[in-house]
Amino acid sequence: MVLGVQNPLEFEVKYYETFADSDDDINEIPNPTTYTIMTPPTQTIFVRIQDLGSGNCYDLSDFIIESIDIKNIK
Secondary structure, eight states: OOSTTSOTTSEEEEEESSHHHHHHTOSOOSOGGGOOOSSTTEEEEEEEEEETTTSSOEEEEEEEEEOOOGGGOO
C-alpha cells in the first residue's frame, strides 16, 4: 500500500516512531505487524522508502494509526 504502483523488488520500506529516526535510518520498528501503540488512542508512524539500487535515494512520509477497543464494536 505504501509503495503504490512502484516495484516492491526495487524499494525497501521501514517504519519508525519519530521523524528524526526515519531520516537518520535508526531505531527501526522491528516488526510492524505486531507493533503496539505507545500513546493511545492514536500515534503517528513515520515511513522511510529507500531505493535498493543506490541505497542513497529515499523518501519520508507518515501516517496515523488508531487503537480501537474491540469490546465497543457492535
